[in-house]
Amino acid sequence: MKTASHGNIDEIKVLVGLAESKTAEQREFLYERIGEFLIADHTTFSDSEKEIMADIIYRITADVEKSIRANFAKKLAQKQDIPKDLLVFLANDEIEVALPILRDCGLLAENDLLEIIMHRSKQHRLAVAARDNISEQVCTALCDLNDPDITVTVIQNETAQVSMDLLTQICAQSEFMPEYQRPLLKRPFLPKPIAEKMYRWVSMSLREYICENFDVDPRLLEVDINDRNQTIDQISDESDPSSRLVEKLHKSGELSTRFLIKSLNQGEIDLFEFAFAKLLDMDIEKVRYFIYAENPEIIAVACRSLNIDRVIFKSIYDLTSSIRDKNASILSPAVSAPMDLYDLLTEESATSALRNEEFTTGKIRYAAAC
Numbered sequence: 001m002k003t004a005s006h007g008n009i010d011e012i013k014v015l016v017g018l019a020e021s022k023t024a025e026q027r028e029f030l031y032e033r034i035g036e037f038l039i040a041d042h043t044t045f046s047d048s049e050k051e052i053m054a055d056i057i058y059r060i061t062a063d064v065e066k067s068i069r070a071n072f073a074k075k076l077a078q079k080q081d082i083p084k085d086l087l088v089f090l091a092n093d094e095i096e097v098a099l100p101i102l103r104d105c106g107l108l109a110e111n112d113l114l115e116i117i118m119h120r121s122k123q124h125r126l127a128v129a130a131r132d133n134i135s136e137q138v139c140t141a142l143c144d145l146n147d148p149d150i151t152v153t154v155i156q157n158e159t160a161q162v163s164m165d166l167l168t169q170i171c172a173q174s175e176f177m178p179e180y181q182r183p184l185l186k187r188p189f190l191p192k193p194i195a196e197k198m199y200r201w202v203s204m205s206l207r208e209y210i211c212e213n214f215d216v217d218p219r220l221l222e223v224d225i226n227d228r229n230q231t232i233d234q235i236s237d238e239s240d241p242s243s244r245l246v247e248k249l250h251k252s253g254e255l256s257t258r259f260l261i262k263s264l265n266q267g268e269i270d271l272f273e274f275a276f277a278k279l280l281d282m283d284i285e286k287v288r289y290f291i292y293a294e295n296p297e298i299i300a301v302a303c304r305s306l307n308i309d310r311v312i313f314k315s316i317y318d319l320t321s322s323i324r325d326k327n328a329s330i331l332s333p334a335v336s337a338p339m340d341l342y343d344l345l346t347e348e349s350a351t352s353a354l355r356n357e358e359f360t361t362g363k364i365r366y367a368a369a370c
Helices: 006-019 024-039 047-063 066-076 084-091 095-104 110-119 122-129 136-143 148-156 164-174 178-185 192-198 204-213 218-229 232-236 242-252 257-265 269-280 284-292 297-305 310-327 339-344 347-354
Strands: none
Touching: 024 047, 024 066, 047 084, 066 084, 066 095, 084 095, 084 110, 095 122, 110 122, 110 136, 122 136, 122 148, 136 148, 136 164, 148 164, 148 178, 164 178, 164 192, 178 192, 178 204, 192 204, 242 269, 257 269, 257 310, 269 284, 269 297, 284 297, 284 310, 297 310, 297 339, 297 347, 310 339
């Protein structure tokens, strides 16, 4: 361990004195001076002296311009002999400051990254998702946020240690989230069974990619698709009304959240409405009110009562928003999907709220229905 010299002690005293200054110019000079000391290879500052410098940085950061802090962080990002607490401090600053630390600093531990994922902004999370060699736990924490941009960044990060369970989860979500499909299929060493499963719902170009890159026989996959989707393919059959088709699907066990999204994506709104009503075992007109009510809590509660995944719920909400917006007043602000509420709901509490007629008719909010 390096020991303090008289020259170092004198320098530290000067730095401490500058830290007491109230002028922005002197504090900015101090910030840059400490940065020079910490990155210089020829200096002999001890660990304790570096800790004192780090403490000064903590104290004056709020009074230093962002651009200077960002330049300071950029200089320190790839150094290996910087106090770790200082690097964690910088990683939690505004994203312009934190970015080089989150992207390049190898001293941040898994727990540091998990704390940043939990408490910092989307930009911080995207930077973590793009880091080299992030662990399985970090990948899972990022994808559990159910933010498509973050999940895609994780998938595209070839060095990220994505577990088989997480790959399987993203594969299932890709049926409803087309933006996951191409980056997932192009991920190095993707297990063949995942690609074969995705063949059932991806585009023709991606089916060709699967056949070319995963050594699969498309004839075998096509047989499976035809068997599974024979009834659903009757969507375009004019001789089979929507209600009858939904009833047939329900009896055959093919009525699912997958069918709900498929109907919406194809513009078959009536099929979606009848299918949703059948799954809820409720009157179609009542369910239509749930879907298009100005209070977004009602459709959220209805979806949660069916234990619909939050990603699928957001897709349902977003796909029906155009109809909902047409029914709203021109002066009414756009209402986003109530994801915070959805995350708090349980299947039991949602089912209970659906039994409360005052809530389902819009007379009271969910909080009063509990």
